[in-house]
Amino acid sequence: MNEFDLIEKYFNWKNEDLSLLGVGDDCALISIDSQYQIATSVDTLIEGVHFPKNTSASDIAHKALAVNLSDLAAMGATPQYFTLALTLPEFDKNWLNDFSSSLKALADLHHVALVGGDTTKGMLSITINVTGIVDKGEALLRSSAQAGDTIFVSNALGDAGLAWQQIQQNIRPSESLLKSFNTPDPQIKLGHALLGVANACIDISDGLEQDLGHILKQSNLGARINLANIPLSDEVQAYIQESQDWCLVLAGGDDYQLCFTVAQNKIKQVEQLSQDLNVKLTPIGTITKEMGLERLGGFEKKCMSYRHF
Numbered sequence: 442m443n444e445f446d447l448i449e450k451y452f453n454w455k456n457e458d459l460s461l462l463g464v465g466d467d468c469a470l471i472s473i474d475s476q477y478q479i480a481t482s483v484d485t486l487i488e489g490v491h492f493p494k495n496t497s498a499s500d501i502a503h504k505a506l507a508v509n510l511s512d513l514a515a516m517g518a519t520p521q522y523f524t525l526a527l528t529l530p531e532f533d534k535n536w537l538n539d540f541s542s543s544l545k546a547l548a549d550l551h552h553v554a555l556v557g558g559d560t561t562k563g564m565l566s567i568t569i570n571v572t573g574i575v576d577k578g579e580a581l582l583r584s585s586a587q588a589g590d591t592i593f594v595s596n597a598l599g600d601a602g603l604a605w606q607q608i609q610q611n612i613r614p615s616e617s618l619l620k621s622f623n624t625p626d627p628q629i630k631l632g633h634a635l636l637g638v639a640n641a642c643i644d645i646s647d648g649l650e651q652d653l654g655h656i657l658k659q660s661n662l663g664a665r666i667n668l669a670n671i672p673l674s675d676e677v678q679a680y681i682q683e684s685q686d687w688c689l690v691l692a693g694g695d696d697y698q699l700c701f702t703v704a705q706n707k708i709k710q711v712e713q714l715s716q717d718l719n720v721k722l723t724p725i726g727t728i729t730k731e732m733g734l735e736r737l738g739g740f741e742k743k744c745m746s747y748r749h750f
């Protein structure tokens with residue numbers, strides 16, 4: 442099968458949005474409205490670096506799109522379309538079938554259209570460039586936290602980090618940990634609902650401390666967080682109790698939850714949208730005038746967050 446047949450068979454599905462000209466021309470054409478800003482982000486996943494060698498095609502596809510959608514969620518943007526650059530070691534019909542149907546399922550769930558891409562032969566890697574729209578001037582930024590804001594995180598942290606640690610130790614993680622690690626759920630609805638509510642927002646991809654640190658640095662502020670308030674699953678709670686290794690939660694990464702800051706007069710709105718969206722939103726600390734990130738809870742070790750270089 443040549444490259445063009447491969448694209449036609451596995452990646453040229455019909456898009457709902459007819460204002461898009463997608464796969465099959467030299468470029469995708471997209472109509473935009475001037476009341477919006479385009480939000481765009483690109484991420485690459487490499488076998489052995491971002492996912493273990495035996496990860497299923499279906500999980501790889503989900504994660505590759507999910508981590509990109511998570512960046513849109515962090516800005517409160519609504520996904521519109523994406524392009525895919527796929528490097529494959531060989532042509533494998535079953536692998537491509539699984540990859541393509543999982544990719545399409547997540548794309549359909551978030552109404553995001555595949556509009557183009559590239560395929561090459563080489564070590565397995567997946568690059569996705571996703572684009573969304575957000576009302577002009579409304580996007581959630583890292584730079585606009587205010588002293589006195591309450592810091593919230595969505596759902597629970599540390600599950601993916603614990604799964605990854607167990608995989609490296611040749612322990613098979615529980616289904617629920619594996620699910621967090623392999624098929625993260627990008628918080629698109631939450632990000633959108635936080636427009637006009639949160640002052641600053643980021644998605645937690647490299648670990649809470651490093652990512653919250655980006656908000657602090659860009660807002661020129663500090664924070665105090667209380668470890669006892671960080672939401673944890675039972676499994677991560679048990680792990681912490683036994684090992685006291687808070688770094689797993691603070692620097693484990695791969696959570697793809699949102700960390701955001703909210704002024705005191707909008708806390709009630711956060712509680713309301715937590716109920717409306719049925720997503721757990723937990724206050725874990727406060728933005729402070731004093732620079733630096735202070736932890737309460739008696740764990741003082743410096744954690745090493747994930748860095749690519």
Ligand SMILES: [Mg+2]
Binds near residue numbers: 515644646
């Ligand atoms: Mg991000």
